Amino acid sequence: MSTVTVAVVLFVAAAHLGFMVLESVLWTTPTGRRIFAQTVEGAEATRVLALNQGCYNGGVAGLLGWAALTGHVDATAALLIFVIAMGVVGAVTAKPTILLAQAAPAAVALALLGLT
Numbered sequence: 847m848s849t850v851t852v853a854v855v856l857f858v859a860a861a862h863l864g865f866m867v868l869e870s871v872l873w874t875t876p877t878g879r880r881i882f883a884q885t886v887e888g889a890e891a892t893r894v895l896a897l898n899q900g901c902y903n904g905g906v907a908g909l910l911g912w913a914a915l916t917g918h919v920d921a922t923a924a925l926l927i928f929v930i931a932m933g934v935v936g937a938v939t940a941k942p943t944i945l946l947a948q949a950a951p952a953a954v955a956l957a958l959l960g961l962t
Contacts, residue, residue: 847917851958855914855922858929858951862907865948870900883941919959926956 847855872878873896874889884892906929913921933949 847914847919847922847959848962851955851962852914854951854955854958855910855926858926858955859907859910859914861948861951862903862910862929866900866904866907868900869896869903873897873900919962923956923959926952926959930956 868878868881873882873884873893874886878884879886879889882889882896889896906925910922910925910929912918913925929952930949933944933947933952936944936948
């Protein structure tokens with residue numbers, strides 16, 4: 847894996863750490879509610895679901911970092927495909943901008959991975 851590819855994969859992992867913080871820690875705060883277009887009541891009602899979703903994002907971040915830094919190309923590719931698929935699902939079911947924030951960077955990383 848090239849240095850550029852590893853860097854882009856690590857960027858995707860860092861983004862997922864950010865998503866984890868937003869969903870697991872900031873969900874009910876004014877910042878979290880603004881980003882996810884939630885009312886106070888809606889954020890409180892979905893807090894546990896968001897925490898679970900955030901934990902998944904944290905797991906993806908950790909596994910992507912491990913796979914990229916240890917040179918596990920197949921695992922890196924599988925995780926990036928998963929991230930792209932979940933980005934498409936999120937864009938269709940929740941917010942179209944998820945496609946740009948989640949799926950697009952992972953697609954770039956996967957394309958770079960395919961070139962190495």
